[in-house]
Amino acid sequence: MITLTIDGVAISVPPGTLVIEAAKQAGVLVPHYCYHPGLPVAGVCRMCLVEIEKAPKLQIACATQVTEGMVVKTQSPQAKDARQSVLEFLLINHPLDCPICDQAGECELQDFVFQEGQAATRYAEYAKRFNPVEDFGPDVLYVPNRCILCTRCVRFMEDVAQEPVLNVSERGDRATIGIHPDARLDHPWAGNVVDLCPVGSLLSKDFLHKARAWELDKSASVCTGCTQGCNVTLDTRENVVVRVRPRPNLEVNQYFICDHGRNNYRWLNRGDRIEAPLVKQDGELRAVDWDEALDRARGLLRGAGGRAVAIVSPKASTEALFLARRVLGGLDWTGAFEVTMGEQAPLAGVPNLALRAERAPNVAGAELLGYTNGVESALRAAESAGVVLVLDEPDLAVPTAGALIYLGTVLPDSARGAAVVLPIANVAEEDGTFVNRDLRVQRYFPAKPAPGMARPAWWALGELLEAGDRPGSAAQAFDLMAGAVEAFAGLSYATLGAAGRKIGQAAGVPV
Amino acid sequence: MGYPHKPHPKETLVLSKHFGDAEARSYKGWVKRGGYEALKQALATDPAALIEEVKASGLRGRGGAGFPTGLKWSFMPQEKKKPHYLCVNADESEPGTFKDREIMRWTPHALLEGTAIAAHAIRAEVAYIYIRGEFTEPLAIMEKAIADASAAGVFGAIKIYVHRGAGAYICGEETALMNSIEGKRGNPRIKPPFPAAAGVFGMPTTINNVETLAAVPLILKNGAAWYKGLCLSNPKSTGTKLFSVCGHVQKPGNYEVTMGFPLKDLLYDLSGGMRPGRTLKACIPGGSSVPILTREETEACLLDYEGVVEKGSMLGSGGVIVFDDSADMVYQIMRLARFYAHESCAQCTQCREGTAWTTKILERILAGQGAMKDLDLLLDLSENMTGKTICVLSDSCAAPVVSGIKKFKSEFEAYITGKKRPVVAA
Numbered sequence: 001m002i003t004l005t006i007d008g009v010a011i012s013v014p015p016g017t018l019v020i021e022a023a024k025q026a027g028v029l030v031p032h033y034c035y036h037p038g039l040p041v042a043g044v045c046r047m048c049l050v051e052i053e054k055a056p057k058l059q060i061a062c063a064t065q066v067t068e069g070m071v072v073k074t075q076s077p078q079a080k081d082a083r084q085s086v087l088e089f090l091l092i093n094h095p096l097d098c099p100i101c102d103q104a105g106e107c108e109l110q111d112f113v114f115q116e117g118q119a120a121t122r123y124a125e126y127a128k129r130f131n132p133v134e135d136f137g138p139d140v141l142y143v144p145n146r147c148i149l150c151t152r153c154v155r156f157m158e159d160v161a162q163e164p165v166l167n168v169s170e171r172g173d174r175a176t177i178g179i180h181p182d183a184r185l186d187h188p189w190a191g192n193v194v195d196l197c198p199v200g201s202l203l204s205k206d207f208l209h210k211a212r213a214w215e216l217d218k219s220a221s222v223c224t225g226c227t228q229g230c231n232v233t234l235d236t237r238e239n240v241v242v243r244v245r246p247r248p249n250l251e252v253n254q255y256f257i258c259d260h261g262r263n264n265y266r267w268l269n270r271g272d273r274i275e276a277p278l279v280k281q282d283g284e285l286r287a288v289d290w291d292e293a294l295d296r297a298r299g300l301l302r303g304a305g306g307r308a309v310a311i312v313s314p315k316a317s318t319e320a321l322f323l324a325r326r327v328l329g330g331l332d333w334t335g336a337f338e339v340t341m342g343e344q345a346p347l348a349g350v351p352n353l354a355l356r357a358e359r360a361p362n363v364a365g366a367e368l369l370g371y372t373n374g375v376e377s378a379l380r381a382a383e384s385a386g387v388v389l390v391l392d393e394p395d396l397a398v399p400t401a402g403a404l405i406y407l408g409t410v411l412p413d414s415a416r417g418a419a420v421v422l423p424i425a426n427v428a429e430e431d432g433t434f435v436n437r438d439l440r441v442q443r444y445f446p447a448k449p450a451p452g453m454a455r456p457a458w459w460a461l462g463e464l465l466e467a468g469d470r471p472g473s474a475a476q477a478f479d480l481m482a483g484a485v486e487a488f489a490g491l492s493y494a495t496l497g498a499a500g501r502k503i504g505q506a507a508g509v510p511v
Numbered sequence: 512m513g514y515p516h517k518p519h520p521k522e523t524l525v526l527s528k529h530f531g532d533a534e535a536r537s538y539k540g541w542v543k544r545g546g547y548e549a550l551k552q553a554l555a556t557d558p559a560a561l562i563e564e565v566k567a568s569g570l571r572g573r574g575g576a577g578f579p580t581g582l583k584w585s586f587m588p589q590e591k592k593k594p595h596y597l598c599v600n601a602d603e604s605e606p607g608t609f610k611d612r613e614i615m616r617w618t619p620h621a622l623l624e625g626t627a628i629a630a631h632a633i634r635a636e637v638a639y640i641y642i643r644g645e646f647t648e649p650l651a652i653m654e655k656a657i658a659d660a661s662a663a664g665v666f667g668a669i670k671i672y673v674h675r676g677a678g679a680y681i682c683g684e685e686t687a688l689m690n691s692i693e694g695k696r697g698n699p700r701i702k703p704p705f706p707a708a709a710g711v712f713g714m715p716t717t718i719n720n721v722e723t724l725a726a727v728p729l730i731l732k733n734g735a736a737w738y739k740g741l742c743l744s745n746p747k748s749t750g751t752k753l754f755s756v757c758g759h760v761q762k763p764g765n766y767e768v769t770m771g772f773p774l775k776d777l778l779y780d781l782s783g784g785m786r787p788g789r790t791l792k793a794c795i796p797g798g799s800s801v802p803i804l805t806r807e808e809t810e811a812c813l814l815d816y817e818g819v820v821e822k823g824s825m826l827g828s829g830g831v832i833v834f835d836d837s838a839d840m841v842y843q844i845m846r847l848a849r850f851y852a853h854e855s856c857a858q859c860t861q862c863r864e865g866t867a868w869t870t871k872i873l874e875r876i877l878a879g880q881g882a883m884k885d886l887d888l889l890l891d892l893s894e895n896m897t898g899k900t901i902c903v904l905s906d907s908c909a910a911p912v913v914s915g916i917k918k919f920k921s922e923f924e925a926y927i928t929g930k931k932r933p934v935v936a937a
Binding site: 044049063082092168175 | 679681696701852853854855857861863864865868871875888895899900901
């Protein structure tokens with residue numbers, strides 16, 4: 001380990017660590033634009049100039065490796081002057097159109113100017129550089145006037161996506177980000193350039209003028225787009241999900257998500273939700289309270305003869321999948337799920353990161369809990385089963401001579417024959433876990449309330465257990481599972497943390 | 512096009528001995544003049560011994576920085592694990608500099624011989640000569656020379672290629688040049704890694720200027736002591752140097768003198784002095800990137816690395832730009848700033864924005880719309896543009912501005928106060 005001092009704080013970091021990363025560990029954020037831990041170092045914005053004792057001039061923290069005994073000063077007068085001058089240079093041609101800029105409130109230019117910039121400009125007399133907005137791709141607009149040429153987007157496309165369609169065109173103060181004349185920014189992971197852009201120069205058309213950054217509530221979640229299990233943040237405004245952004249997890253998705261996952265959020269806001277439990281009375285589904293619906297369901301389960309079949313969604317939480325199995329526990333049980341398939345789209349520059357062909361987040365969880373991938377035989381079994389439980393599979397019709405208990409966010413026509421319909425929360429409305437393709441168990445958190453009387457599936461299913469066994473929280477539901485299913489033994493919400501844990505890790509298997 | 516002037520008696524003809532001699536251009540003509548003997552001898556010599564010999568000669572880089580050549584060669588890895596490369600910087604783009612062009616036009620084989628010797632010394636298989644795109648005549652000459660000499664087999668296992676630039680000043684910066692050779696945009700790279708560790712194609716690379724390499728065969732032929740003896744002032748500056756004199760002199764051109772030669776004599780004797788009735792006002796001694804000298808500084812300046820620094824400037828590339836009393840220093844400095852603003856690669860914030868802003872302020876002063884506070888602003892911007900970027904283009908823009916305001920402030924003030932009529936449109 002190398003020991004150094006940053007702004008008076010002594011720290012020890014591994015050899016090869018960059019000063020800017022060491023500073024983070026010392027609790028010091030060195031202002032920067034071009035540096036991004038997920039991209040090759042460019043060293044061009046010159047914003048992270050810091051004073052290093054014994055160095056003849058200021059050094060950039062993003063390209064300088066730590067050395068033993070190094071003394072770094074980010075707040076020395078020279079370093080502060082240098083940063084202030086970079087901010088002045090960046091602002092002379094910047095339109096300062098923050099009131100109409102989507103980035104305002106989460107803009108690094110705004111933040112650092114606010115933090116240590118000058119109040120007045122010395123550039124007042126000259127016209128600012130102007131270039132028209134360009135349409136770069138299906139979801140990306142380029143506003144060159146706001147661009148500070150940090151080249152994060154160029155490096156992402158070149159080194160991470162490895163589809164180099166962007167470049168720096170022209171020279172000097174005429175330079176802008178250019179796109180290959182015959183290409184579009186339509187790589188399956190291209191949307192990341194919008195997140196990477198530290199200013200409001202690369203914008204998502206989907207999010208354009210939808211919300212101000214300070215109006216957004218942010219919740220940690222896991223993408224439901226495929227089995228990769230990318231960590232995401234759900235941005236909600238007034239309980240409506242308006243944006244999905246990557247949440248860094250170096251073990252799963254680094255700093256990125258694919259466009260499929262980014263754009264696949266509208267279903268979380270569906271307006272046609274089931275808002276009350278329904279029971280069949282006189283051949284019609286009628287809204288009732290939870291007690292009545294749960295009583296009816298318990299009665300059906302208790303009185304069921306013959307086989308029990310569960311058809312579940314691989315987008316359901318691990319907790320719900322476990323409990324669906326448990327409520328059918330005493331019966332001759334068959335469980336299955338079906339996963340939608342799509343085209344695989346890897347992110348070339350990151351090992352083991354791709355939009356996977358299996359387009360559901362919890363395929364591995366369902367398999368670990370004994371569900372069969374493929375519903376064909378389960379559907380056949382359902383026809384003559386005594387009781388059939390369907391967990392949020394609106395696209396699968398499950399004909400049965402027995403009793404159908406349907407737990408869903410929406411009510412498809414095919415489920416209108418159900419004896420009981422229980423309204424459940426979607427992934428944005430509950431606590432839960434998914435198990436990704438590498439058997440990493442990851443938590444997600446609620447971003448908004450469920451509509452009406454809808455409750456999380458773990459709760460609804462838990463209520464179907466015997467009175468003493470019912471979990472009081474998602475964490476307790478998970479604990480029940482950890483106690484019952486070997487694969488989850490030793491895990492708990494506390495040990496999963498924000499980054500998740502691989503199954504087997506607790507038993508000493510490496511991450 | 513012939514060579515325009517006869518040698519002056521005060522010149523020391525070493526590199527330029529054959530300038531104007533068309534026969535020396537050809538392979539046979541060069542061999543007849545003793546060419547390629549040094550290479551033959553070098554190829555039979557241990558690389559380490561070659562490096563020692565060049566170190567002993569005191570030869571320093573002629574591209575501008577003046578780094579000791581032998582020392583630079585010795586930075587190449589001792590244990591060769593990867594291919595080594597030699598790059599020859601023939602991108603001579605520094606305003607006021609046109610010496611390498613003449614070396615390539617008249618003595619292409621001198622450069623090739625030096626290139627092959629250097630390649631052997633650093634154990635490189637391949638050498639790239641990166642020629643400025645506008646140098647069409649030198650390009651054709653170099654290509655023919657390589658073909659002829661290669662056909663004669665003088666380079667042994669060493670392969671020499673010409674790579675033509677596409678007209679960017681910044682590609683003369685060594686790491687931008689390497690990016691350009693690789694087919695990338697000519698942006699300077701952050702250092703470290705230095706070229707000797709990871710240069711062109713990420714391999715250990717040495718890069719030398721044309722004039723530096725052209726001197727190497729003569730050092731081997733005549734001995735390091737001979738070269739070291741070519742010194743009129745400071746023993747740290749040895750050998751001869753080509754100075755390209757342009758501007759307000761009667762006989763502009765390339766002149767070769769021994770290190771330590773008085774700048775005054777270069778201007779008044781070799782270059783024929785000022786035009787009748789005119790007096791010297793200022794001089795940029797080392798290409799457009801170095802600080803401007805006043806008449807007094809110029810006339811007291813000795814032309815070697817230390818002598819020019821002593822007077823507040825740098826020897827640089829040896830491009831001597833002369834201004835007489837008719838010159839408008841504000842306009843000249845604006846032209847320089849405009850050049851740097853045009854050529855900035857746009858990577859570093861200070862350079863991209865600072866060079867353009869500096870130009871705008873100077874243009875405004877020349878349009879009669881400047882204010883006194885603009886001078887302070889220019890100095891402050893220059894300070895912010897110095898020592899803070901990847902390469903020194905930004906510093907180069909600041910140098911003439913700072914020295915210009917310091918030394919010719921009254922000319923700026925004349926525009927600002929309205930004493931002088933505006934010369935550019937507002």
